[in-house]
Amino acid sequence: MGKLWYGGKIYTLTEPNATVEAIYTENGSIVEIGNKVSLERRYKNKIEASYNLIGDTMYPGFVDSHLHIIGHGEKLTRLDLSPMTSANQVLEAVRNKQHQLEHGEWLIAEGWNENQWTNAKIISRWDLDKACPKNPVLLTRICRHAVIVNSKALELACITKETKDPQGGKIVRNEMGEPTGYLLDKAQDLIKQILSPISNSQLEKTTEVAIKDLLSKGLVGGHTEDLSYYGGFERTLQAYQHILPAKYKFRAHLLVHHLVFDDMIESGLSYGDGGPFTTLGAMKIFSDGALGGRTAWLTDVYTDDQDNYGIPIHESDRLEELVRKARKYDHPIAVHAIGDKAVEEVAKLIKKYPLKNGKRDRIIHAQIINKNVLSLLKEINVVLDIQPSFVSSDFPWVLERIGDERAPLAYAWRTFIEEGIACAAGSDAPIEEVNPLNGIKAAVSRQSDLDQQAYGETQKLSMYEAVSLYTKGSAFVINHEHDRGLIQPGYVADFTILSHDLFSIENYETIDEVTVKGTIVDGEWMYKA
Structure with missing residues (x-):
């Protein structure tokens, strides 16, 4: 038996402004899209429920490509x-x-x-x-x-x-x-390391609180990194599995920190295992710190700290060793790299040890780059996992760190897209607010929350590009572009319903007025306003 969805503007995201009148779904998948009357006639004996959007706007389900759910x-x-x-x-x-x-x-x-x-x-x-x-x-x-x-x-x-x-x-x-x-x-x-470990009940409660909130923000899934911080790989994975999908349906893609990578292997698990709601992902590695504390690893010194280049988390040999370990199991890597020197070192290793199974590596953040790094990124099969909200929270103070000379290639989202470098977008919650609408607004406006000025305006994205980062982009980085991120037959029935049509908004300030009306995962309502 199936469900019919109609009564609002439904964006497929196959191309800008592509819409459809109605959707018919069965067993968590999109069966057919098209004219409402035609779908009603064709599936009249199968439709068990019809949902009228009452003028609201439906999109493929938004997915946060980088956050820390338990955090x-x-x-x-x-x-x-x-x-x-x-x-x-x-x-x-x-x-x-x-x-x-x-x-x-x-x-x-x-x-x-x-x-x-x-x-x-x-x-x-x-x-x-x-x-x-x-x-x-x-x-x-x-x-x-x-x-x-x-x-x-x-x-x-x-x-x-x-x-x-x-x-x-x-x-x-x-x-x-x-x-x-x-x-x-x-x-x-x-x-x-001296803190008492969180109890199992508290771990599950904290995870459940987070997932419930993410669903209320219109998110149908998230790529998260938690498995080494809360008592170990197996314990944390079980906390997720006790909640998903037993209590909620939400697509958690779980990056595996290198410190618990062996635990995953010893459990007989690998990339992609765990089912559609607790899927194991790439090996997570940190290569540097952050700009706020001046620990992001830069090619040249910090403008406001002339003896400081930042901090590489690993010595070069150790970083290479971790990449080789992942490749031993044909496993992709997901590497935190904010400074241009960190991005360069990671990109060189991806070039030296390329994946040969069609999976995709990702570099997370890539906030500061230079022309040489940009050329290198174009040579390798990598997805840049960007956080548009960083623009709104980091400017203007970040200019004190990097100076005017490096600013044109800082948070360079449009440059990445124009150069053909694949991107996905997330929030890095709890570091930023998890609401994907905040990230979409930052991507199209480049406006700082600190002084309400726009920074790096040539790097602004279109609304279509911004929304695509949270839908098609998040699907692409985990090799699910064939069944997630679009409203098309054969794709999962994951939808985000908003009160407004984002593509009709001219004044980006009004994005703050947009509310989430519903979140559907696997064809089921997980949140309804």
Whole structure:
């Protein structure tokens, strides 16, 4: 038995402005599209339900190509520092939160961003000691490449003046050599490795909270990287499998961090295993840090830190070793690379060790490139996993980091598309807001949320290009362009229904008024406004 969908504008995305009047679906797949009357006549004995969109607009289901689903759940359930505009606000929030904790319980908060503060000076351990003297405190920066902790946390982690910086990380110190509590990239692990593991029930609850929220944002799926952070590969995978599809239908494509890659192999699993709702993906590798903490790996020094090129997470031999390990199993890689030097090193390795099975590697972020890197990217089979919302949150402060000379090829989305380099788009939630409409707005407007100015206007995308990144692009990177990302016969019945027609919007400010009216996955309503 099947379902008929009609009564609104339905975009197929096969080409700009391509629409259809109605869709007939069966068993989670699109059977036929066309004229409503014709479909009703042809399938009159099979239609068990008809859904009138009542003038709303339907698109192929939006998919976030890069986020951290469980991390998003943590942001929803923890103290959220992202809206705060001063260090004093953060410290006051910590001061208030401590009264809800038991003695010795960790105070963990998410999302501080000094670039939104009136004074961008980083909080120190001593500031936190005054606000919360008895409990260990861990405040994660919005980029998740830096944390601030108090003295109690440093003491529990045995981090002292004598502790050496780990490879790929930095313990920031004062003029006396004392740790300030500010830990960059791999130095965070010195703290995180002593945290008590999350319980199974809390892990599943956090995951479920996140997925429910993602569905409410019009997302039918997401490519996520969580499997090494919450008690190991098997435990985290089981948390997903207990929820999907038993409680919700949502297409979670699960990148496998290199630290748990062996666990996957020992489980007898490989790329693409896990079924349509908990599918195992590429090996995830970090090659550098982030621009906010000046740890993204650049070819030339930071404009506002003339001795600093950023931090490579791995030594060159180790990075190559990880790529070779993936290739031993014909496995694609998904590498976090923000700075142009990081992108270059990863691209060289993809060129040296190309996939031969038709699967696709991805470089995640690729925020800063140069002309040589651009030429190299055109030579290899890679998809760039971009985050349009970074434009709205990073400008104008990022110009202080990279200077005017590098700006033309910063966040260069249009350049990638014009040069024929495949792209997909996501949010990197919880680092950015997960709402795909925010990313679409940023892609077409290039407007900063900090000063409402447009930056890099020559890199703006059309609305069709932007929406395609969240539909066709997300399908292409995981080799599902044949059955996802379009409204066509044989494709999955995954739909996002919005209150407005995005392709008719002339004033991009009004994108903020668009609401999600429904999310359909596998032909079933997973969210209805």
